[in-house]
Amino acid sequence: MEIQANRMDLGFLKHQSEYEEAALRVLRSGWYILGKEDEAFEKEFGEYHGCYCAGLASGLDALWIGIKMLGIGEGDEVIVQGNTYIASVMGISINGATPVFTEPDEYAQIDVEKIEEKITPRTKALMVVHLYGHVCDMTRVQEICKKHHLYLIEDCAQAHGATWRGQKVGTFGDIGCFSFYPTKNIGAFGDAGAVISHSKEIIDQAKVYRNYGSRKHYYNEVVGANSRLDEMQAALLRVRMKYIDEITAERKALAAAYEKGLHNPKVRMITQRPESSSVWHQVVILVEERDRMIEYLAERGIKTIIHYPIPPHLSEAYAYLNVAKGSLPITEKYANSVISIPLYCGMTKQEQDYVIDAINSFA
Numbered sequence: 201m202e203i204q205a206n207r208m209d210l211g212f213l214k215h216q217s218e219y220e221e222a223a224l225r226v227l228r229s230g231w232y233i234l235g236k237e238d239e240a241f242e243k244e245f246g247e248y249h250g251c252y253c254a255g256l257a258s259g260l261d262a263l264w265i266g267i268k269m270l271g272i273g274e275g276d277e278v279i280v281q282g283n284t285y286i287a288s289v290m291g292i293s294i295n296g297a298t299p300v301f302t303e304p305d306e307y308a309q310i311d312v313e314k315i316e317e318k319i320t321p322r323t324k325a326l327m328v329v330h331l332y333g334h335v336c337d338m339t340r341v342q343e344i345c346k347k348h349h350l351y352l353i354e355d356c357a358q359a360h361g362a363t364w365r366g367q368k369v370g371t372f373g374d375i376g377c378f379s380f381y382p383t384k385n386i387g388a389f390g391d392a393g394a395v396i397s398h399s400k401e402i403i404d405q406a407k408v409y410r411n412y413g414s415r416k417h418y419y420n421e422v423v424g425a426n427s428r429l430d431e432m433q434a435a436l437l438r439v440r441m442k443y444i445d446e447i448t449a450e451r452k453a454l455a456a457a458y459e460k461g462l463h464n465p466k467v468r469m470i471t472q473r474p475e476s477s478s479v480w481h482q483v484v485i486l487v488e489e490r491d492r493m494i495e496y497l498a499e500r501g502i503k504t505i506i507h508y509p510i511p512p513h514l515s516e517a518y519a520y521l522n523v524a525k526g527s528l529p530i531t532e533k534y535a536n537s538v539i540s541i542p543l544y545c546g547m548t549k550q551e552q553d554y555v556i557d558a559i560n561s562f563a
């Protein structure tokens with residue numbers, strides 16, 4: 201059997217006529233950037249979170265523009281977990297601020313007990329990344345931010361609709377940053393992103409900034425950027441968002457079946473913290489002999505992905521930060537042992553059982 205790590209076509213096919221209708225509506229409208237669809241999406245995505253929302257061109261843009269709107273820049277430090285996708289870190293460094301890495305816990309989320317030791321007089325913000333769709337102890341995170349007067353930034357690119365004690369991620373702090381890259385739980389059909397906030401002012405500023413710093417054509421208030429959510433992606437995302445509960449439920453059921461089925465002592469599956477509700481962007485297993493496991497699965501037609509093989513502090517891009525190898529041992533251990541196993545909406549029981557049996561038979 202051939203099993204892909206991810207399938208982007210199945211989610212589309214399940215509601216094909218609705219996506220096609222939305223796409224045709226935009227094509228025939230004669231209006232393609234910043235219009236009714238964008239406005240409607242922002243309203244709907246904002247209301248879903250009880251926040252204001254600005255649609256942007258990507259998740260990275262949501263991070264760096266959001267951080268810029270908080271006034272964070274050169275000379276400032278932002279604490280972020282070491283085990284994240286490099287875009288989290290670029291959102292900080294693009295603004296001239298310095299990323300300061302901290303270690304993850306056993307759930308692969310930021311270790312809330314190790315945050316405070318990283319705080320200096322220059323620390324302006326804490327970024328938590330809801331990696332793999334999981335959630336850390338957000339109550340503790342809020343306490344730390346309040347105590348030390350730090351902005352709280354949430355990278356929700358992998359965690360649309362995930363909750364801590366019933367509250368949705370992205371709503372705990374100053375800004376919540378979302379990506380709708382096609383492989384994300386809520387994926388567009390191209391690049392797209394959004395920033396949400398309880399502050400109307402921050403979102404207003406982001407909307408000005410994304411459009412060359414203008415509210416009105418050819419009247420520019422600030423030096424901005426071009427980072428608009430186009431009408432096509434907004435219309436398609438409105439369809440995707442109608443099914444967020446269905447998407448999340450399916451991912452949760454698949455994750456639960458993995459959790460129940462996997463019983464190889466050589467494998468530990470990263471799970472969710474009590475009191476949180478993960479949306480399972482990935483099911484990640486930790487395996488000491490990772491290369492051999494990946495090869496073993498590949499021989500059986502099972503594709504896997506490593507999220508992520510090189511932690512940002514060891515990437516060439518961040519060599520200038522001079523964070524030595526070995527200085528973030530837990531982060532580095534994750535980088536050396538994680539494997540994301542196949543998980544996608546539309547995965548059949550037969551496919552999943554095949555993957556479970558293969559992993560369990562690895563000796």
Ligand SMILES: *Cc1c(COP(=O)(O)O)cnc(C)c1O
Pocket residue numbers: 258259260261284285287288329331355357358379380381391392393
């Ligand atoms: C995907 C992702 C991003 C970046 O999103 P893009 O839309 O690709 O720019 C940022 N942070 C995390 C954790 C991600 O997974």
